[in-house]
Structure formats: C-alpha cells, structure tokens
Amino acid sequence: MVIDLSVYSKEVVVSVLHRLSYIFTGKLVSKDKQIAEIEFVKIENGYDKENLEELIVKELNDQILRERISQETESVRNLILAHAFSRTNFIKDNG
Amino acid sequence: MAKFLNKEEFYKDNQKYSLLPFKFSDFDKDTKILSNMIGEFQLLPNSTFEDFVNNNLTNDNSLYSDLRDKHFFTDTNTSVALDLLPIKIRTKYQMLSNFTALHIFVVSLRCEHSCPYCQVSRQSQDKNTFDMDEDKAEKALNLVFQSPSENIKIEFQGGEPLLNFEIVKFIVLKAIEIKPNEKNLSFVIATNLALINNEILEFCSKYNILISTSLDGPKDIHNKNRPRKGNNSYEKTIEGINLSRAYLGFDSVSALMTTTYDSLPRVEEIIDEYIKNKFSGIFLRPLSPHGFAIKTKSYSKYRFNEWLDFYKKGLDYIINLNKNGIEFFEHFSQVILKKMLTSDSDGYVDLMNPSGLGIAVAVYNYDGKIYASDEGRMLAETGDDYFCLGSVEDEYSDIFTSEKLLNVLDTTFTKSAPLCADCVYEEYCGADPVFHYATQKDIVGHKPTSEFCNRNIEVFKYLIKLMNESKYVENLFRSWVR
Numbered sequence: 001m002v003i004d005l006s007v008y009s010k011e012v013v014v015s016v017l018h019r020l021s022y023i024f025t026g027k028l029v030s031k032d033k034q035i036a037e038i039e040f041v042k043i044e045n046g047y048d049k050e051n052l053e054e055l056i057v058k059e060l061n062d063q064i065l066r067e068r069i070s071q072e073t074e075s076v077r078n079l080i081l082a083h084a085f086s087r088t089n090f091i092k093d094n095g
Numbered sequence: 096m097a098k099f100l101n102k103e104e105f106y107k108d109n110q111k112y113s114l115l116p117f118k119f120s121d122f123d124k125d126t127k128i129l130s131n132m133i134g135e136f137q138l139l140p141n142s143t144f145e146d147f148v149n150n151n152l153t154n155d156n157s158l159y160s161d162l163r164d165k166h167f168f169t170d171t172n173t174s175v176a177l178d179l180l181p182i183k184i185r186t187k188y189q190m191l192s193n194f195t196a197l198h199i200f201v202v203s204l205r206c207e208h209s210c211p212y213c214q215v216s217r218q219s220q221d222k223n224t225f226d227m228d229e230d231k232a233e234k235a236l237n238l239v240f241q242s243p244s245e246n247i248k249i250e251f252q253g254g255e256p257l258l259n260f261e262i263v264k265f266i267v268l269k270a271i272e273i274k275p276n277e278k279n280l281s282f283v284i285a286t287n288l289a290l291i292n293n294e295i296l297e298f299c300s301k302y303n304i305l306i307s308t309s310l311d312g313p314k315d316i317h318n319k320n321r322p323r324k325g326n327n328s329y330e331k332t333i334e335g336i337n338l339s340r341a342y343l344g345f346d347s348v349s350a351l352m353t354t355t356y357d358s359l360p361r362v363e364e365i366i367d368e369y370i371k372n373k374f375s376g377i378f379l380r381p382l383s384p385h386g387f388a389i390k391t392k393s394y395s396k397y398r399f400n401e402w403l404d405f406y407k408k409g410l411d412y413i414i415n416l417n418k419n420g421i422e423f424f425e426h427f428s429q430v431i432l433k434k435m436l437t438s439d440s441d442g443y444v445d446l447m448n449p450s451g452l453g454i455a456v457a458v459y460n461y462d463g464k465i466y467a468s469d470e471g472r473m474l475a476e477t478g479d480d481y482f483c484l485g486s487v488e489d490e491y492s493d494i495f496t497s498e499k500l501l502n503v504l505d506t507t508f509t510k511s512a513p514l515c516a517d518c519v520y521e522e523y524c525g526a527d528p529v530f531h532y533a534t535q536k537d538i539v540g541h542k543p544t545s546e547f548c549n550r551n552i553e554v555f556k557y558l559i560k561l562m563n564e565s566k567y568v569e570n571l572f573r574s575w576v577r
Contacts, residue, residue, distance in 0.1 A: 015517070018513055018514060018543065019514060019517075019543060020543070021541070021543045021544070022543040022544050062119075062120075063517075065119075065148060066118070066119070066517055069114060069116075069117065069119075069148065070116070072114055073114050073115060073116040073117075076113070076115060076116065076177070077116040077132070079177070080115075080116070080132065080177065080180045080181050080184065081181075081184070083177075083181035084180070084181035084182075084184035084185045084188075085184075085185070085188075
C-alpha cells in the first residue's frame with residue numbers, strides 16, 4: 001500500500017501500524033523522500049488486503065485529526081496543567 | 096408587542112469557539128465518543144463530530160451546550176472551563192499526595208483450603224517456615240509509619256492469616272503503640288473465616304478490625320472452588336459472616352468473589368447468594384493471571400470474552416433488581432463510574448495511573464521481602480521476583496524511591512504509553528504493569544493485543560452504552576458514585 005508522506009507523516013503512519021497491529025503486521029519501507037510503502041508481513045484470519053487498506057486510510061485520517069487537535073489545543077493544555085499543579089507540593093522548588 | 100425577542104434572535108450571531116484538549120474514537124459505526132482531561136465524555140453522531148472539529152457547530156444544536164458544559168470548548172459566552180479544569184485535575188490526582196496508604200502483611204503462607212485458582216500459591220498447613228515472625232513484623236511496621244500518608248490501613252493476608260493469629264495480635268498492638276499521633280490507623284483481616292472464633296472476634300471488636308472474606312456463590316460453586324477437609328467451606332463462611340457481624344457490626348464484614356469456569360453460566364445465582372446474605376453489592380471480578388491460577392491452568396480455562404458476557408449479564412440482572420426495588424450495586428462498575436462521572440477516584444490499584452505499585456500499596460511478605468503490590472508477590476511465589484522492592488532490613492528511602500520502582504511507574508504511565516496516550520478511555524483505565532508483565536513479559540505491554548486493555552475498553556463502552564440508552568440507568572449509576 002503506497003503512502004504519500006507529504007500527506008501522512010511517518011509518525012502518523014507508524015502510530016496507525018501500531019494501533020492496528022492486532023490484525024496485521026506491517027512494515028514501512030521508504031521508496032523515496034515523499035513516498036513509502038506498507039508491506040503486509042502477516043494478516044490475521046478474517047481480514048484481507050483490500051479491507052485492511054480501507055481501514056488504514058480511515059485510521060490515518062483519524063490520526064491526523066488527533067494530531068491537529070493536539071497541536072491546536074497544546075497551549076491551553078499546558079496552561080491548564082500548569083494551573084492544576086501550581087498549588088500542590090508534587091513539584092518541589094529546588095531554587 | 097412581544098416582551099421578548101424570538102429564540103432565533105439569540106442564535107443568529109453564531110460565535111466561533113476554541114477547542115479544549117480532548118481525545119476521540121469510534122464508538123460504533125455511526126457515533127464518535129469524545130473524552131477530555133478529566134474524563135467527561137460525550138457521544139456525537141459522526142456528522143455532528145465533523146461539524147464540531149471544523150468549528151461549524153452552531154449554538155442552536157442541542158449538543159452545543161452539552162459540549163460546552165463538559166468543557167470541550169470555550170466560547171465568548173463562557174470561559175469558566177479554564178478555571179474549572181485545573182481544579183478538577185488537581186482533585187483527580189489528589190490521591191498521589193496520600194502516598195502508600197495500604198500496607199499488606201502476609202502473615203502466613205499456610206492455608207487449610209486448597210483452592211485450585213488460588214492466586215497466592217499457598218503452602219500446606221504444617222510448614223512453620225511460611226509464617227512471619229515478630230522481628231520481621233516489627234521492622235515492617237517501622238517502615239509503614241515512615242509513609243507520608245495520613246491514613247494507614249494494615250491488611251492481614253495469607254495463605255490464611257488466622258493460622259498465625261498470634262502475629263496479627265502482635266502487629267495490631269505494636270502498631271497502636273508506635274503510631275505517630277497524626278496518623279489514622281485501621282485494620283482489615285482477609286480471611287476465609289473457617290477458623291474464626293469468639294476469642295478472635297473479641298480481639299477484632301476491641302481494636303475495630305474489619306473482616307474481608309470470600310464468597311464465590313451458592314454452596315456447590317463455593318465448595319467446588321474452595322476445597323477443604325470436610326468439604327464445608329461454604330458452611331464455615333456463612334457461619335463466620337454471621338458470627339463476625341454479631342461481634343463487629345453488620346457493615347464491618349465484606350465479601351469478594353472469584354469468577355471461575357464454573358461461575359460463568361451462573362451469575363444470577365451468585366448475585367442472589369449475595370442478596371440472600373444481605374450484602375449491598377458484589378464485585379464481579381475476573382481471575383488474575385497469577386499464582387496457582389496459572390500453575391493449575393484455571394486462568395486459561397476461560398477467555399476474557401467469556402468473563403465479559405458473565406459481567407454484562409450480571410450487570411443487567413443487577414439493574415433489573417434495582418428497577419424492582421432491590422437496591423444492589425456492582426463494585427467494578429462503581430470504580431469505573433466514579434472516574435467517569437466525578438473528579439474523584441477510589442484508588443483501586445489495577446485502574447490507577449500512575450500505577451499504584453508502591454505508591455498506593457506495599458506488601459510485606461512473611462519472609463521479610465517487600466513487594467510493590469499483592470499481584471507482584473503472587474508472581475514471586477511462582478518464582479519471579481521482578482516486583483520485589485527489597486526487604487524489611489532496608490532503609491525506607493532505598494525501597495520507595497528506588498530506581499527500580501520509579502522506572503516501572505515512569506515507563507508505564509499511560510499518558511505517555513503507546514496507544515494509551517491517544518486512547519479515548521485512558522482517563523478511566525490504569526497502567527497495571529504486573530498484569531502486562533505476567534501475560535506479555537513487558538511492563539508496558541503491547542496494548543493492541545492486551546487482554547487487560549481489550550477487556551476494560553469493552554466494560555467502559557458497555558457502561559456508556561447503558562447510560563446513553565436509559566436515563567434510569569444513568570441516574571442509578573450516578574447514585575452508585577455519590
């Protein structure tokens with residue numbers, strides 16, 4: 001299965017390969033700077049390459065959205081966590 | 096002329112909103128589930144989800160206010176979430192400041208039962224080498240009171256702790272003698288009750304010692320699960336429960352059941368047994384992959400999906416009992432619902448993150464070794480000392496701030512563990528390094544194939560599905576966590 005790395009980063013693809021590793025083992029092979037290929041090493045019973053490809057595309061899109069939300073909310077997440085733990089003794093002042 | 100503007104007038108200037116951190120996943124083919132930093136969740140139809148993440152959800156959509164109230168975004172009307180989320184997060188992690196509240200003393204590994212699924216790997220009764228002595232007990236107590244926790248609970252376990260009741264008495268009296276004033280101290284004996292008697296109960300009554308026992312269901316299941324000479328474990332347990340209640344008070348006796356292959360088709364009868372004996376709830380817990388449960392292949396006799404069917408059927412039965420006026424709850428669900436519906440958690444070690452190893456519980460074994468959890472010492476009894484933190488001869492700081500313990504806690508923290516970090520159910524789950532080490536020989540575990548992970552997700556989804564389908568169930572579940 002061919003992956004365009006300008007659309008899906010290597011981190012996103014690896015994350016999806018891990019998430020779906022209960023149904024197949026996939027090897028990511030770099031073809032050039034922009035293109036990589038998922039080689040199916042082992043597929044569990046009940047699945048075939050076609051429905052796996054559909055599932056992988058869906059998971060890739062979900063993972064991209066997760067990364068987008070994570071980036072979009074990064075500053076507010078850090079603010080919330082800093083505020084949450086600023087009044088505890090979990091972090092000792094070493095100064 | 097109308098005194099108020101039409102409703103549409105208030106919606107016409109749709110303000111854009113700013114997303115707050117959340118995770119999402121498919122709930123079913125038509126629905127997404129979202130959860131945020133404090134475990135509030137929301138189900139959304141796929142199309143609404145698309146609108147929401149693309150900033151196209153309008154405030155005339157009924158789900159708009161649900162999402163805002165649960166802190167999934169802020170808009171120009173309210174930014175209170177930025178004040179509330181930190182407070183709720185702080186509350187959620189408050190338990191960490193209560194470092195190591197539970198201290199388990201394995202006072203004897205001997206037992207007069209020979210349960211095939213026993214997770215403890217009991218020894219036969221006549222081996223005095225498997226009893227804790229006074230020297231080790233006193234050294235262990237000195238470590239217990241160095242714990243920063245204000246509340247200290249000492250739990251006596253075995254084997255059968257009543258086989259070495261003399262050391263139980265010694266520990267209780269010594270603990271009371273050396274307890275620093277600022278600490279609150281409580282005691283529990285985990286016993287099968289076969290050896291309970293008036294003398295023991297008088298001591299328990301005098302020092303407010305609670306009793307935790309095992310009741311696996313109706314007589315035939317219980318006696319098959321728990322063989323002993325005379326084949327009368329059930330009769331002894333029921334007699335013991337009644338006698339203990341008479342001495343200590345009704346609520347001072349609790350019971351736990353273990354699910355075996357024989358239990359699987361009979362969940363209603365097991366629940367009825369608990370109701371018959373006037374317990375207010377039951378813990379439909381799965382068998383753990385430790386100790387004799389592995390040696391005797393009890394664990395591999397059923398797969399986790401068979402336990403799931405058992406659990407779901409049991410929970411449905413309990414909901415129906417409540418509908419018919421019988422108040423009764425299921426404990427595993429209660430633990431999870433508390434995480435889902437409140438900012439609180441009851442410190443159930445298997446579902447703690449960071450893992451509760453060492454920081455919620457410590458186990459002082461009969462031989463003086465110290466383990467990071469009860470399951471860790473069960474593993475040790477089958478020859479694997481991975482979760483041994485040291486011995487009662489060691490210094491407190493060498494045990495509880497050891498590189499070994501900190502490494503386990505750090506490595507398995509679910510907010511950074513592969514897959515867990517993105518999991519929409521992560522706030523309800525736990526790290527459980529011992530389970531993953533026991534089943535996959537890896538403390539982090541391969542989550543896509545982890546039985547722990549798959550089982551818990553199924554339970555989380557089932558609880559959410561039930562609440563989503565019935566307002567009655569949602570209210571019932573809320574009543575369990577109040």
